[in-house]
Amino acid sequence: MRPDRQDRGVKQERIAAVRRASGGGALVLGSHEAVSWYLDGIRTHVSLAGPPTLAVRVDDGGDTLFVAANEADRLIAEELLPDDAERIVRVPWQKSPLLAATEAGSAVSEGDAALALRAARASLLPTETERYRELGRETARVLTDVAAELGPQASEQEAAALLASGLIGRGIDPLVVLVAGAERVEHRHPLPTASPLGERAMLVVCGRRHGLIANATRWVGAAGAADGRILEVEAAYLAATRSGAGLDDVFAAGCEAYACSDFAADEWRNHHQGGPTGYAGRDPRATGSNGDRVHENQAFAWNPSAPGAKVEDTMLLTAGGFEVLTSDERWPTVEHAGLGRPVAWEWAD
Numbered sequence: 097m098r099p100d101r102q103d104r105g106v107k108q109e110r111i112a113a114v115r116r117a118s119g120g121g122a123l124v125l126g127s128h129e130a131v132s133w134y135l136d137g138i139r140t141h142v143s144l145a146g147p148p149t150l151a152v153r154v155d156d157g158g159d160t161l162f163v164a165a166n167e168a169d170r171l172i173a174e175e176l177l178p179d180d181a182e183r184i185v186r187v188p189w190q191k192s193p194l195l196a197a198t199e200a201g202s203a204v205s206e207g208d209a210a211l212a213l214r215a216a217r218a219s220l221l222p223t224e225t226e227r228y229r230e231l232g233r234e235t236a237r238v239l240t241d242v243a244a245e246l247g248p249q250a251s252e253q254e255a256a257a258l259l260a261s262g263l264i265g266r267g268i269d270p271l272v273v274l275v276a277g278a279e280r281v282e283h284r285h286p287l288p289t290a291s292p293l294g295e296r297a298m299l300v301v302c303g304r305r306h307g308l309i310a311n312a313t314r315w316v317g318a319a320g321a322a323d324g325r326i327l328e329v330e331a332a333y334l335a336a337t338r339s340g341a342g343l344d345d346v347f348a349a350g351c352e353a354y355a356c357s358d359f360a361a362d363e364w365r366n367h368h369q370g371g372p373t374g375y376a377g378r379d380p381r382a383t384g385s386n387g388d389r390v391h392e393n394q395a396f397a398w399n400p401s402a403p404g405a406k407v408e409d410t411m412l413l414t415a416g417g418f419e420v421l422t423s424d425e426r427w428p429t430v431e432h433a434g435l436g437r438p439v440a441w442e443w444a445d
Contacts, residue, residue, distance in 0.1 A: 099136030132307030232421025370399030
């Protein structure tokens with residue numbers, strides 16, 4: 097996949113507006129989400145846990161790419177536009193590309209322009225939207241394929257291995273793979289263990305391709321007593337998520353829904369509730385004090401949960417409402433608030 101020149105041009109215009117609002121000086125992009133977005137979905141990592149292999153300095157003269165010297169040839173051959181090769185500064189492997197870009201002269205950092213940068217990448221462009229739809233469909237298919245292969249005797253680690261293998265086989269980076277069997281479903285971030293899945297289990301994946309991240313949760317085995325009520329909480333988040341709304345107001349509306357759905361009023365305090373997504377798992381994670389606005393054609397992954405109950409899908413906010421991106425027609429659903437929402441995949445007899 098090579099970057100889209102037309103999309104790159106739009107993003108350059110958006111960054112120019114961020115720079116003007118920040119005083120007109122240079123701007124340095126150094127995070128995975130900012131660099132991958134700006135360079136139209138390139139792979140910025142070697143280790144999934146490591147920093148980006150390049151940083152971008154944007155000033156009046158254009159873009160300068162500060163690239164780890166031992167990664168430059170691969171990035172030129174496989175990731176970047178041909179014109180980018182002419183604007184590369186090779187940074188010795190023992191030095192941070194971000195530090196090199198920052199030392200090149202005075203500049204605004206990502207942290208100083210964080211809110212404006214999130215707004216700049218919020219509304220997805222047509223090529224990005226199609227990539228996201230394909231990523232969402234394939235991520236959902238992996239979950240279905242794995243659910244169909246599992247049984248209550250399988251271990252959490254076996255389930256995680258199948259999920260990771262399915263994602264990697266489709267060129268999707270498995271950023272998060274969580275599995276909770278029946279004995280561990282009270283944990284919100286269950287790293288997989290050797291425990292059996294048992295009568296009810298939770299599967300969670302966050303997969304990245306072309307810089308975009310699809311987030312989804314599925315249940316297998318028996319239905320949960322609170323499955324329907326957690327959908328009510330999600331519906332409150334979705335109803336409040338409208339173009340132009342304040343993200344903090346959306347967050348408050350969803351939090352208030354817990355008590356209305358017969359959960360503890362402060363249940364939202366026990367786990368993060370999700371929020372906008374895209375080039376970061378949550379961009380940003382909603383907290384009630386973010387200051388962001390909701391944009392049309394922005395992706396969201398709300399994440400309401402309670403002990404033994406959770407629902408999560410990646411959705412696109414369009415002019416006509418929400419489109420569920422992480423959807424597979426083979427997965428059983430129930431109609432709720434105008435959307436097909438996943439229910440537990442029953443074990444085969």
